Amino acid sequence: MADQSLRKPGIAVTPEKYQKLTQQYTPKPTIVKNVVRAFIVGGIICSIGQLFINFFISLGLARVEASTAATATMIFLGALLTGLGIYDEIGKFGGAGSIVPVTGFANSIVAPAMEFRREGYVMGVGAKLFTVAGPVLVYGIATSIIVGFAYFLLHL
Amino acid sequence: MNLKRVGNQTVVFANPPVILSSYSVVGPKEGQGPLGKTFNKVWEDGLHGEKSWEVAESKMLQEALQGAIDQASIQKEQIDFMLAGDLLNQITSSNFAARQMTLPFIGLYGACSTMALSIAVGSMLIDGGFARNILVGVSSHHDTAERQYRLPTEQGAQRAMSAQWTVTGSGSVLLSGSGEGPRVTSATIGRVIDYAVKDVNNMGAAMAPAVADTILNHFQDMHRKPVDYDLITSGDLGAIGLALACELLKQSGMDMGTRFTDCGVMIYDDSQDSHAGASGCGCSSVVFAGEIMQRIKVGELKQVMLVGSGALHSPTTALQGESIPGIGHAVVIEG
Numbered sequence: 001m002a003d004q005s006l007r008k009p010g011i012a013v014t015p016e017k018y019q020k021l022t023q024q025y026t027p028k029p030t031i032v033k034n035v036v037r038a039f040i041v042g043g044i045i046c047s048i049g050q051l052f053i054n055f056f057i058s059l060g061l062a063r064v065e066a067s068t069a070a071t072a073t074m075i076f077l078g079a080l081l082t083g084l085g086i087y088d089e090i091g092k093f094g095g096a097g098s099i100v101p102v103t104g105f106a107n108s109i110v111a112p113a114m115e116f117r118r119e120g121y122v123m124g125v126g127a128k129l130f131t132v133a134g135p136v137l138v139y140g141i142a143t144s145i146i147v148g149f150a151y152f153l154l155h156l
Numbered sequence: 157m158n159l160k161r162v163g164n165q166t167v168v169f170a171n172p173p174v175i176l177s178s179y180s181v182v183g184p185k186e187g188q189g190p191l192g193k194t195f196n197k198v199w200e201d202g203l204h205g206e207k208s209w210e211v212a213e214s215k216m217l218q219e220a221l222q223g224a225i226d227q228a229s230i231q232k233e234q235i236d237f238m239l240a241g242d243l244l245n246q247i248t249s250s251n252f253a254a255r256q257m258t259l260p261f262i263g264l265y266g267a268c269s270t271m272a273l274s275i276a277v278g279s280m281l282i283d284g285g286f287a288r289n290i291l292v293g294v295s296s297h298h299d300t301a302e303r304q305y306r307l308p309t310e311q312g313a314q315r316a317m318s319a320q321w322t323v324t325g326s327g328s329v330l331l332s333g334s335g336e337g338p339r340v341t342s343a344t345i346g347r348v349i350d351y352a353v354k355d356v357n358n359m360g361a362a363m364a365p366a367v368a369d370t371i372l373n374h375f376q377d378m379h380r381k382p383v384d385y386d387l388i389t390s391g392d393l394g395a396i397g398l399a400l401a402c403e404l405l406k407q408s409g410m411d412m413g414t415r416f417t418d419c420g421v422m423i424y425d426d427s428q429d430s431h432a433g434a435s436g437c438g439c440s441s442v443v444f445a446g447e448i449m450q451r452i453k454v455g456e457l458k459q460v461m462l463v464g465s466g467a468l469h470s471p472t473t474a475l476q477g478e479s480i481p482g483i484g485h486a487v488v489i490e491g
Contacts, residue, residue: 009369010372010373010376010408011349011368011369011372011408012407012409013404013407015352018352018365018404019352021400021404022353022358022361022400025361025399026358026396027396082310085310087312088309088310088311089312090312091311091312091313092312094312099312099313107310107311107312108311110310111307111308111309111310111312112308114308115309115310118207118208131308132307132308
C-alpha cells in the first residue's frame with residue numbers, strides 16, 4: 001500500500017472514480033462482430049474437418065479411424081499455417097473461432113516452438129513448447145483421470 | 157549549496173545542456189506511418205539479417221547511438237557517459253549496445269518513459285559539472301516485447317481494442333555542456349502513481365494518472381501554465397490514456413487545451429490497425445529525435461515539454477493479481 005502520510009497525488013480524482021472513468025473511455029469489445037466472425041471462421045474450419053472425415057471414409061476407413069485421421073490432418077494444417085505465418089492473421093479475424101478447434105491447439109504449440117528455437121532445442125523449444133497449451137493439457141488430463149476414476153467407482 | 161531544485165519534483169538547469177544532435181532508426185511499420193519521412197533510417201524488416209530479435213534490437217540501438225555521434229561531428233572519446241535503457245529483462249539490448257560502444261555506461265529503466273528519464277538524468281550530470289558530453293539512447297522492438305511480456309509472435313490471438321503496438325525503433329540524442337542547439341532547461345522527475353489498474357491490455361489507463369500527476373507538479377513547481385508551451389506531448393499514452401489524462405487534468409483544474417498530444421497517437425495512422433496507438437521506449441525517442449527536434453530546429457516550436465510515460469508492468473506480479481503502477485518524467489526543451 002502507498003504511504004498515505006506523504007504528499008498525495010496532485011490529481012483531484014480518487015482511484016475509485018478513476019475506475020469508472022476508465023470504463024467510460026475504454027472501447028467495449030465489439031461482441032456481435034466478434035461472435036459472427038468466430039462463427040464463420042470456426043464453422044469453416046470444422047466444415048473442412050468434416051470434409052476430411054468424409055474423404056477418409058470414402059477411402060475405406062471405419063468411422064473412428066477416419067475421425068482420427070482427419071484430426072491429424074487438421075493438426076498438420078494448423079501447424080503448417082502457423083509456420084507460414086498465416087495462422088495469426090486468421091486468429092486476428094476469427095478469435096475464438098480459430099483458437100477453439102484443434103487447429104488452434106496446433107497453433108499454440110507450433111508458435112512457441114518457432115519462437116523459442118533461438119534459445120536452443122532443449123531449453124528453448126523443449127522447455128517452452130507448452131507455455132500456451134500447458135493449462136489445457138494439465139487440466140484436461142487431470143479432469144479425465146478424475147472422471148475415469150469416478151466412472152470406475154460408479155461401476156463397482 | 158546552490159540548490160537547483162524547485163518545488164516538489166523539478167530541477168532547473170543553471171546552464172541548460174545543449175542537444176547537439178539526434179538520430180532515429182525504426183522498423184518498416186513506423187516507416188510507413190505518418191512520420192515516416194522524419195526518421196533517419198528505416199529498416200526493411202524487424203530482423204535485419206540478425207539471428208534473433210534481441211540481437212536486432214541491440215543493433216538498432218547501436219545504429220541510433222552512432223548516428224547521433226556522427227551527426228554531432230564529435231569524437232567518441234569526448235563523450236563522458238552513455239545513458240541507455242530498453243524494455244527487456246536486464247535491459248539486455250542496452251547492455252550489449254554499451255559493450256560495443258565501450259563508453260562508461262549508466263543503464264536506466266523507466267519502462268516506456270526511459271527516454272525522458274535518460275535526458276533528465278543526463279542533463280543533471282552535465283549541469284552538475286560531472287560531464288561535458290553525454291550520449292543518450294533507448295530502444296524497443298515489437299517482437300522482443302511480445303515474446304517477453306505477452307505471447308509468441310505467431311500465436312493467433314486477438315488483441316484488445318485498448319491494446320497498444322510496441323514500436324520497433326531506437327532514438328538517440330547527444331547532450332553537451334557547450335555548443336549550439338535546442339536546450340534542456342528543466343526536468344520534473346515523476347513519482348510512481350498506482351490507480352489500481354490491473355488490465356494488462358490497457359496500459360494507457362495505467363499510465364495516465366502518473367503522467368497527469370507529473371504535469372500538475374511541473375506547472376506548480378515552475379509557476380507556469382499550459383499556454384506557456386507550444387507543445388506538450390506524452391510518450392505513449394495512446395488514444396485512451398491521452399483522453400483519460402486530459403480528463404484527470406481537467407478535473408484537477410488544469411485545462412490543457414489543444415496543445416497536449418501523445419507520441420503514441422502520432423506515429424501510426426488508423427490504417428495501420430494499432431488499436432489504441434503505439435507504445436515502447438522507442439516511441440517517444442524516435443518521435444522526439446525526428447519530428448519534434450526538426451520542428452524545434454526550424455523555429456516552429458520554441459518551448460516543448462516531453463512527458464515520458466511508463467507502465468511499470470511486470471508479468472510476474474500481474475499474474476499474482478497486482479496492479480500496474482505508472483510513472484511520468486517531464487523534460488522541457490527550448491529552441
